[in-house]
Amino acid sequence: MDIYRLEAAIVRARNHVYFRLHRKDDPQKEKIFVVGHPRSGTKSLHKLFTENGLRSLHFPGNWNTRKYDCFSDRGNYQPLGLMRAYYVNSTFILNTRPAYKYIRSAMNHWFGKGKKKGTGWLNPGVKNIQNEILARNAFFMDFVRLFADGGNFLVVNIEREGAFDFLCDRLGLERAPAKREAQKNWKEGHLQKIDDAFEGLGIADSRMEPFVNADLVGDDDQALYQEFLREKQDRIYL
Template identity: 25%
Template sequence: MAWDWLRPKPGRIFLIGHNKCGTRSFHKLLRKNGYSSIHYDKGRLARRIQANFTFSKPLLDGVDGYCGYTDMELCGEFYAYRLFPLLDLQYPGSCFIYNTRDVSRWVDSRMNHRKGKYARAYLDRMRRAYDDHSLTLEDLRQHWEEAWQLHDLDLRRYFAGRSNFFAFNISVPSEQAALCRFLRRRGYRIRGKVLPHAGARSSQASS
């Protein structure tokens, strides 16, 4: 449209759910619709944010040229999406998207990720961090379930009543459609109503 230049540009989008919950599919949705997005980047994204946090710099210093930010983690070390209050403070006008799925299936997906290498690496780092080599994969499973519940509670408390927050279940088509409508209302030009498939399983977006 001729007057599009008058519209304010939409802000950044932070995907603040866990990995194995459609993170790559959401990244692909943004890219497909012409928005720049960074996904994991072999851990470099989370590592840069971690360094910025440690040395009191703006969290996105050095990686601030994107619209979308997804899969901001270092396995068993650092989870940048847990810094959502600081991201909200430092980058006003941003949207925060909480991607969810059935918790038990999410844990299973993490356990099977990279043929179990992800879980073993996480458990090894957890054992070293707590100086407790008796921790087992079953302990890890319980830890992940508890971490999910805590993150869910923290997000819903912090963003209660906020218009820049949207939670959706990646496995429910109607909620994927609602996500696309939400983004359009926020000024993003998103075509369609489903997440593009990306990942190991064709039945749902699980990456």
């Protein structure tokens, strides 16, 4: 059993139920949902929104869509289809970064304070890392399918130069936050696990891919993804 994938399934189910049942805002309101993974610029995006006078919530739990206008943190666990269907005038931002850098940051988070020795059942192994890589890639393909027919969305690699300028231009915002300095990995010895995970999946050469890794999906999804990139290129900044 992968404890991390189990936790993800439980949180997604909880968020799905909450969104259906909680009191919502006017469906015509223009909300901004940051729906990419955590450890991918969510705090900087939250800062961007608040500096522009928007009511922004940076919270990994249930999003109170009636009280706030912008939402971030663990957006990949939110019911995107339900949110898009209800808030028809909203913008969905898929924030991303190179897969290898995301996994490094995620591993740091998994260990957390007091777990830096990486001992016991909380110690992520190569298989856990591979499951996270595959789940992230599958989520990206779900996003592609959801917005293949159009819709108000943006896809942005937050590590690419000019990423926040791109967002400000598209969202009509005035100020971009200062770029945060990357945090150093506290346990360099665990990098071998990450390398082994990418190599075991046969994607070591493409581990810096920030969006869908086509080597991990079937032919039909590859074709859909390439079409998505071509037709929606004005909304994508990778």
